[in-house]
């Protein structure tokens with residue numbers, strides 16, 4: 001029932017890259033995510049107040065659209081991967097220029113390598129007097145990350161999340177990397193996506209932020225997601241606006257679930273409610289059996 005037919009080449013169109021920011025604690029992941037989001041907010045614009053839904057999109061000066069996962073750190077990245085959802089196309093590795101390569105920097109670059117996801121190095125806090133970008137480049141060499149200024153092919157950009165220096169260059173570097181990757185999806189098929197956040201909202205019931213990976217998710221679609229199922233009652237984008245549909249690489253809040261799924265669960269649109277319920281119940285039973293088996297062992 002879950003549509004797994006391969007897409008034909010002629011149905012594929014390019015889709016925005018999905019980016020995760022990783023790096024050592026306090027190197028500026030959250031600050032960078034906030035600063036990048038701000039690059040797109042026209043001051044004074046009413047609709048410019050962004051919602052925190054776990055991901056957001058920005059448009060670069062050159063017109064490229066980028067989707068950022070708004071959950072910094074590699075915990076989210078690895079737990080999603082563990083659940084089978086590989087949603088990241090590009091990793092931005094943040095390294096503070098005044099602190100250089102630290103243990104979690106190494107962990108993060110190893111995660112990116114293991115996942116086969118290309119990296120871009122953001123040398124942050126370049127505004128600080130103690131900033132030493134060359135030290136960062138040299139220390140990265142020891143971990144086989146060879147940035148362009150060292151003759152390698154990993155793009156590196158000096159940035160400051162505080163002053164905004166280099167942010168446009170960072171966004172263009174990501175857009176360039178995405179072009180090389182030639183990311184494609186088929187907006188015409190039934191949607192498949194990954195849950196990046198989910199919660200039980202007092203007023204709205206279960207709410208999941210889904211990053212659509214292929215196809216287009218529409219209002220009224222019936223879906224199964226992990227052990228839950230539902231019918232899309234409303235879709236809300238990263239600006240808090242209700243939308244009728246969400247295409248590839250677009251993050252949206254989905255309302256209309258019968259229960260709360262988990263981050264990393266995969267959402268698939270199916271044809272009927274009976275199918276959705278059946279698959280969800282089957283998965284729930286299978287998960288129960290697995291837990292019982294684990295408990296017995």
Ligand code: GDP
Nearest residue numbers: 024025026027028029030031124125160161162
């Ligand atoms: P995270 O733990 O990686 O998410 O780091 P945060 O974004 O919370 O930043 C840690 C601290 O570094 C905060 O006090 C930030 O204000 C500061 N910080 C982050 N980016 C910059 C920067 O580019 N320049 C300066 N001077 N401080 C920064």
